[in-house]
Amino acid sequence: MLKGLQVAFLGGDTRHLEMILRFVEWDANVVLIGFEQIHDRFNGVSMAKLAKEVLRKADVLILPVVGTDEDGRVESSYSTDTLVLDNVCMDWLPKHAKIYTGAAKPYLKNLCRNHGIDLVELFNRDDVAIYNSIPTAEGAIMMAIQNTDITIHGSRCMVLGFGRTGLTLAGMLQRLGAQVKVGVQKPDQFARASAMNFQPFFTKDLNDEVLDTDMIFNTVPDIILAAHVITRISHRAIIIDLASKPGGTDFRFAEKRGIKALLAPSLPGLVAPKTAGHILANALCELIQDELRPDQVMEYA
Template structure:
């Protein structure tokens, strides 16, 4: 239970609504900023304006999955406009207060160090990332089906990266009968891919694997699908880049060559916001319980 804890939510998309409902269910005192246009607003919450006083009172602050950008802007699609975290607002957060987000950009990390609040990035956790890879893979499949005129079955698919998302995606494509090649950077990952029945290759050798590709799914957040690679791809190839913006694809050159290349970060919040929200909600509430249990033990 979260009884007695004040949790302030600052903006967020449909995933955040699931987190809010979970915190209400666990008896937290919930305050919402940037949700004044939300239909069917949960009962038992208060809508507030963003202020230093509000943040000072918070035991826990929950930001959206992408937190704030490096200008302090927080997306609030259910509000009257985006929120702006100015320096005096960061200063108001109590030392030791918990601030949750999915992934933090440099401003938020710097403010955490400077003002002593505890920043917790949920997407750093293996359990969240693994569960999140399922709606990501389903969303990538949806985009592939929408943007090709062939079946996934018997298509040749390249998955770049065999991390949590890449592994789930390759396994899902394999289940639909695709021929899978996996670009990896370590020999251990190549062995893992081979055991799964996929054809592994080192990403540095990508140019040798471009001749008959139908679909490329990239999960590596550095420039890997370069102009040199794109120049060797068949024109029918579709690139779906799942890495964080700006992705790992030369989108300008792909457009120039007439190859369809789509940047698709944040798919869980688009294709399955309820499921993605429940994943975040369960993990966040468990984390809060553990954090305050540990503090109670220390006292």
């Protein structure tokens, strides 16, 4: 229980609605900034503008999973206001406050560092990333089904990257009956993929491996599907890029070649926001309770 903890949500999307509900259940004091257009009102929650009198009380500030952009702007699906987290806002926060987000860009990292405010990136946690890979993989497969005229079963699929999302996605595709190639960078990943009955290859050989592939799923955040690779891809193939913006695909050249290439970041919030919000809320509660001092635990109990 987090009774007495002052929690401010600054912007967010459908995932945050589930997170808000969980914090209310845990008896925290919750204030919402940038949520004036939500249809359902939450009991025991207050609405506010981004102002000094709100942030100076905050023990916890929760941002969208993408944090801020490089100009400090904060996205909200439920507001038309321009929300900006800047030096003035950081001066309003008490020094013991913590900021939580999914993954932070350099602007937000530097802002917190300069003001001595702790920043916690939830997607750096293995448990969050692994749980989050499930709705990501399901969403990628949904997009493939919607945008192709063949079944997953019997198709020739390629997954680029064998991290937490790549591993989950490759496994799902294989269980649906696809022939799955996996592009890896390290010998241990090659061995793991081989042991799991995938067809591994090193991404340095991608140019030769993309021939006769029906579906390509990319999780690598660097430009891996460059123009010289795309020229080797069949016109009937589809590329689904799961890497964070701007992705790992030369989308301009893919369009020029007549190859359908879709950028699909943040799929958990689109295809399973309740589950994604539940994952983030549980991680947040665990982190907050672990980081509280014994005297704070007594206060919030």
